[in-house]
Amino acid sequence: MASQEMEQLVRRDYKEGFVTDIESETLPPGLDEDVIAFISNKKGEPEWMLEWRLKAYRAWLKMTTPSWAHLDYPPIDYQSISYFSAPKRPEDRPQSLDEVDPKLLETYEKLGIPLHERAALAGVAVDAVFDSVSVTTTFKEKLGEAGVIFCSISEAVQEYPELVKQYLGSVVPQTDNYFAALNSAVFTDGSFVFVPKGVTCPMELSTYFRINAENTGQFERTLIICEEGAQVSYLEGCTAPMRDENQLHAAVVELVALDDAYIKYSTVQNWYPGDEDGKGGIYNFVTKRGDCRGDRSRISWTQVETGSAITWKYPSCMLRGKDSKGEFYSVAVTNGRQQADTGTKMVHIGEGSRSSIISKGISAGRSNQSYRGLVKVGPRAKGARNFTQCDSLLIGDQCGAHTFPYQEIGNSTATVEHEATTSKIGEDQLFYCQSRGISEEDAVSMIVNGFCKDVFQELPMEFAVEAEALLSVTLEGSVG
C-alpha cells in the first residue's frame, strides 16, 4: 500500500481536525512532545508518568525501524497518525445487527459466537442490546473478594501508582526497541492485573469484558503481576474478526512472575488481514515479554495468530529465577497476502531454568511466514534445558515458510534440542479423506487441526474449540 493511501486511511475519521467537543476529543495527526503532554493530561496522569513517556519519546526519535524481519511493507509515516481519539459515541455506532455487514455476521455464525456477543463485537451500541454492566459488576466483586486487581492501565496509574511505578517498564524498558519506545510514549489503553501473594485468580481473565466498555487502543499496554505463589490465566483477543480504523498497532505486554508464581497468557488474534491484494490490513508490531523473576516461577505463552496483514511478534521469557520455566506454544496461519514474522526468545539466566517451544506455522495462498526463535543460555544457567519443535505446513505452491533459529549457548551443562519440519499438505492426505466421503474443506480443516493439536491442547477449553473453528474459516477456499 502506498503511504499516501495509508495516510488517507488513518485520516479518514479525523478529517474535521481538532474537535473540542468534550464527548469526543480527537487529536489531529502528528506526534511531538505537546501531543504526549496532551495524552498524559487527558488521562489525568501524575508528573512522573509524563516524564516516563517523554523519556521514551526522546529515545524513539533517535531510533530506526528494525529491518531484520522477513517482511515487506512501505515505510510508515508516523506524523500521519492521530495518537488520541476518544471512543465512538453510541449514536455513531450501528444501532442494531441489521445495520452490520452481513458478511461479518455470516462469519460470526460460522464461528458459533453467541448472539448477544455478536452485537458487541460488531460494535453495536451495546446498551441498546443488553446490559453489560451487570455482568462486569458481578465479575469485579468476585475478583475483589480474592484481592485480585483487574482494571485498565489508565485506571491503575490513578488508583495504584506505586505498583505501576514499580513494575511498568521493568520487563520491557522504554528504550527496548522502536515499537516499544513508541508505545511507551503514546499508549492510551490496556489492562492491568495484580494477583497478590498466594492467590489463585478465581476465574480466567479476559479482555473481552473490557472491550465491551471501551474501544481497544491502537497502542495497548498490558501489565500483569503475580506475587509469590500466585496464579492467573489471562485471555487476550477473541476469535471474531476485529476491524479497526487504525492500521498500525504497536502493543506492549509485560508479565512479572515472582517466586512460585504462574502466569498463563493466551492470545487469539484475528484482525483484518486486508483484501485479496493485501490492502487495508492491520500492521501488528507487538512486544510481549515475561519475566520469570522468582525461583520456580513459570510463564506460558499460547497464541493463535490468524489475522493482520503484517505480524511482528516474539513473546519471550526472561528466565531469571532458579528452576524457572518458560513455554511458548504458537499456531500462526497466513493466507492471501499476509506476512508474519513471529517466534520467541527464551533467555536462560537462572540455574536449572527450562523452556519449551512448540511452533506450528501454516501458510496458504500467497502468504509468507517466518519462525524466528532465540534460545540463549547464560554462564550462570547451569543445567538449563530447552526443547524446540518448529513445524511448517504449506497449502498450495505459492506460499512460503522460513525458519530462523538462533542459539547462543554460554554454558556447557545446558541441553538444547531443536527439531524442525516443513511439509506440504499432502494431495494424498486430502484424497484419502475425500475418498471416505469427507468434503475437501472439511478434510483441510481436519488435517490442519491435527497438525496444530499440540498447541490447541494448551489453550483453555473454550478457546480451543473456537480456535479450531477459526482455523477452518481462515483457510476457507485456500485449496482448489
Add this chain to the structure above:
Amino acid sequence: MLEVKDLHVTVEGNEILKGLSMTINAGEVHAIMGPNGSGKSTLSAVIAGKEEYEVTSGSITYEGRDVLEMAVEERAQAGLLLGFQYPVEIPGVKNIYLLKAALNAKREAEGLGEIPAPEFMKLIKEKIAEMKMDASFLQRSVNEGFSGGEKKRNEILQMLVLQPRLAMLDEIDSGLDIDAMKVVADGVNSLRSEEHAILLVTHYQRLLDYIVPDRVHVLVDGRIVKSGDADLARELESRGYDWVLEESAA
C-alpha cells in the same frame, strides 16, 4: 451396479488403461489379477476419483449415475469405497474422529442426521472386535506409526463401519502375515451379501483362497485379456501369466 465401458486412462501422457470394460452386479465379488504394471491399481483409483488420472474416453456408470461427473467425496457418499494399498498417515487426527466424520458425511448425504454418540460407540466396539484390534487404535492418529498389517486392518475397519455398496480393495493382502490375512479376509467376507459387491485387486492368488471370487479377470497391458471363475486364479497360480499372454496374442 457398476459398468465400465471401453475405459481409456492416461497418467502423465502414458496410456495405462486401453479400453477396459467390465460389469459388476450386486452380490458379486470380482478379482482383478495381472502382472506388475498392467494397470490393476489404476482401475480402482480412477473409479474412486484420483486426480492425476485422466480419462480420455469411455465411461463408468454406477447405479445409473455417471461416476466421472461426481466429486471424490460424492462417490464415497454414494457407496463407492477404496481401500488403499498404502494408507496415508494423518498426524494429530484421531482414528475415531476420521471414522465419525466419514460416517456422518455419508449419513448427511443420505438425509440422515449425525449418528448419536452411544450408537456410534456401540457400532465401533463391535467392528473393532471383529477386526481383532485393540480399542487404543481409536485414540491413535490415523495410520501414524501403524505397522503394515495394522494399516490394512484399519482400512477394513473403515469399510465395516461405512458399509459401502461397492468396496474396492487395492492389494489389501500385501505385507500381511497369514494370521492377519485371515482377519482381513474374514472382515471382507462379512460384507458379502446380496446388496454389496467387492472388487479385489491382487497380485497373488493366496488371498483368493480366503475370499473366493465369483469372477476373476486377468489384466494385461491395460486390457482384460481373460475372465473366468475362481478356477482361473488357481490356474494362474500354477502356470503363471505367460500362457495368458500367449493366448491373447494369438
